[in-house]
Amino acid sequence: MTAVLHDIRHGYGDVEVLHGIDLDLPAGHLVALLGPSGSGKTTLLAIAGGLLTPTAGTVHINESPLYVRGKVDRKAAGNTAYVLQASALIGFLTVMDNLLVRDITTGKKPDRKRAEELLDAVDLAAKAGRYPSQLSGGERQRAAVAAALYTQAPVILADEPTAALDRERGRAVMELLAAHAHDRDAAVLVVTHDERALDLADRVVRIEDGRLG
Numbered sequence: 001m002t003a004v005l006h007d008i009r010h011g012y013g014d015v016e017v018l019h020g021i022d023l024d025l026p027a028g029h030l031v032a033l034l035g036p037s038g039s040g041k042t043t044l045l046a047i048a049g050g051l052l053t054p055t056a057g058t059v060h061i062n063e064s065p066l067y068v069r070g071k072v073d074r075k076a077a078g079n080t081a082y083v084l085q086a087s088a089l090i091g092f093l094t095v096m097d098n099l100l101v102r103d104i105t106t107g108k109k110p111d112r113k114r115a116e117e118l119l120d121a122v123d124l125a126a127k128a129g130r131y132p133s134q135l136s137g138g139e140r141q142r143a144a145v146a147a148a149l150y151t152q153a154p155v156i157l158a159d160e161p162t163a164a165l166d167r168e169r170g171r172a173v174m175e176l177l178a179a180h181a182h183d184r185d186a187a188v189l190v191v192t193h194d195e196r197a198l199d200l201a202d203r204v205v206r207i208e209d210g211r212l213g
């Protein structure tokens with residue numbers, strides 16, 4: 001699945017912070033988005049993921065518009081999974097249940113084996129039964145990545161998923177995201193400050209002051 005952003009503009013009040021961004025996220029590719037603090041990365045990711053309606057411009061997931069008459073199209077948005085900067089996990093569910101929760105609430109049979117494999121891949125197998133409050137910041141972040149990948153969403157948008165991680169674990173998370181793109185033909189966009197893992201990206205895009213470089 002591909003995501004295509006065209007001429008995206010966004011303003012907070014009168015201040016425009018994205019000034020006409022064109023970005024293709026092809027199926028099977030991991031695209032890394034780099035840029036200084038305040039350059040618009042989180043805003044762009046939120047727009048790509050159906051969380052924030054842009055002031056102008058279009059987003060298409062495959063051929064379907066993500067925003068129709070200023071409102072997010074739920075079906076198109078259902079193809080995206082978003083890893084938030086603050087790594088939102090549900091506090092009263094264990095790490096394992098944070099992965100399985102969507103299956104449980106939609107009546108789908110949870111795939112525990114796959115969840116275990118993902119938790120193992122982010123080095124959290126031993127902590128699957130813990131609650132988010134019993135994890136470190138980096139562990140929460142890794143659990144959030146595992147939860148996003150568990151959904152098998154064909155479009156994954158991750159906001160600094162390696163920020164709180166040491167080199168080795170940061171790389172392991174980037175490798176997982178790259179494998180998700182390559183093996184599942186997914187479109188993956190990762191905001192990162194981590195120059196050390198950029199070799200794992202199929203493409204590196206830089207943003208400055210709301211414009212792609």
Ligand SMILES: Nc1ncnc2c1ncn2[C@@H]1O[C@H](COP(=O)(O)OP(=O)(O)OP(=O)(O)O)[C@@H](O)[C@H]1O
Pocket residue numbers: 012017035036037038039040041042043044
């Ligand atoms: N809710 C908001 N209201 C007003 N201005 C905002 C809001 N959210 C973000 N901004 C401004 O929009 C610009 C882009 O912010 P954004 O969070 O997208 O940047 P970023 O590149 O993700 O930054 P960082 O790397 O620090 O997370 C910044 O100037 C920021 O101050």
